[in-house]
Amino acid sequence: MDLTFSPPLHKQRHQFVVDFVKRNKPKKVVDLGCGECTLLKMLKFHREIELLVGVDVNGAKVKKKMHGLAPISTDYLEPSYDQLRVELYQGSVTQKDARLKGFDLVTSIELIEHLTPADVELFSEVVFDYMTPKTVIISTPNSEFNIFLPGVSNYRHSDHKFEWTRAEFRSWAMKVCLDYGYEVEFTGVGKAPQGQQEAVGFCSQIGVFYQLGGRDCCKTLLVNDAEDLFSYTLLYSINYPSLCDNNILRRVLVSEVLYWAEKLKNRWMEEQAGGICDAVALCQTEEGACAEEMKDLMEWSGASDSAEKQGSCTSSRIVAVPLDVLWSCYPKVRMLSGSLCNLKHLLMDEPNIKLSQDSSAVLVNHWEQDQEEEEDDYNLDDSGYPEASLHSNSAEQEEDWEAND
C-alpha cells in the first residue's frame, strides 16, 4: 500500500503544536530536541510568545540553521510592543537546567524514542518534576501503524531505542501523571487508511499533558538547586526589537516625527510660494483636518549654522512645526508618545531633533538654492549618469515518518 501523508507527517506534527499555541497562547515555550529549529521558526511568528527556547544534545545540528531565527528587516523597521527573546542551548533532556523552569509549554516532538529506557525515566523526572511546565506536548511513533509503512520491519529509524504501541505510550503517560500531578489527553497526526483508524490509531501518537492545580511553578523557581543550575551551553540568543525598549521607541518616534515635520514643512513652503491651492488641496485629501493646522507653521528667523557653512549660493530658512500639530494629526506619533507632554520629553535630548527654545515646535531646515546649483542635486557620477540612490524606492517517505533524524 502506498501511503503518503499530505501535508507531510513532520509538518502535521509541527502544525499540531502551532494550533495548540494559537488556542492557548503560552508566553514561555521550550522545544526539547529542537534539531534544526524547524518548529521554533514557525513559532516565532506567534508573538504572544515572549520567550522561545530550543534545546538539543546535538549542538552542530542546532547551529546549522539557527540564524533563521534572527529578526527580519520588518521586525526592525516596524517593531511592535510585543516582546520576544529566543535562546538555543546544547544540552541533554536527561539533565536539569534552572533556566528551563516554569514554562507554559514544553514540546518534545519525536524525541523520547531516541532515549534508552533509563534516560526516559530521567526525561520524565526532568520535565515533569523539575521543569514543572503548565503543559507538555509529546509525540512519538505509534508502532501499531508500522504495518502501513513499507520497508519498516523493525523500527522506523535506526537510532530508535523503542517504538511504543498506544497501550505502552498510555501506560508511561499515566504513570507520569500519577507521579507528578498531571492529566493527559491522547491524540495524534497521520491518519490510518479508511476504516482502520480505530484499530491502528495515528502514525504519530501525541500526548498533551496539563499540570493539575496545586503545584505552584513559581514556588519551585525559588528552590535553589545550586549544583545543577546551568548545565546547558548557550548557543544563541536574541532579543527581538520591541517598542517596550525605550531606545527603540525613541528611534521609531524620532523618524516618524522627522518624516511628518518634513512633509508639513514642504507643504507650507509650497503655500508660501504661491501654490496655496495645490498645497491645501493635498492636505485636505491626505490629512483631512490638518489642513487648518498648517497655518500654525511659521518661519523661524535666522539662518542655521549649516546654512552659513554652505556659502552664498545656498541659504536656509527654518520652519517651526508645532508639536501639537504633529500630535493631533498623526495617530502613530500619538500612539508612540502617549501624551503631548511625553512627546516633548522624548524629543528633548534627541540629537537628530532640533526643538524651538520653548520646546513647543520642531525646527526644520528648508534649503533654497540657485537654479544652477540645483543641478548638482542630481548627483551625477563620473559617467554623467545619476548615481543609484541607496534608498531608491526604496522524504522521501522515511524522512517524513522520521523527519530530521
Ligand SMILES: C[S@@+](CC[C@H](N)C(=O)[O-])C[C@H]1O[C@@H](n2cnc3c(N)ncnc32)[C@H](O)[C@@H]1O
Ligand atoms: C527525530 S529528531 C526530531 C527533531 C525535531 N523535534 C523535529 O520534530 O523535527 C530528534 C532530535 O532529538 C535530539 N536528541 C536526541 N537525544 C537527545 C537528548 N538526550 N537531549 C536533547 N536532545 C536529544 C536529536 O539530536 C534530534 O535532533
Ligand SMILES: [Mg+2]
Ligand atoms: Mg524518531
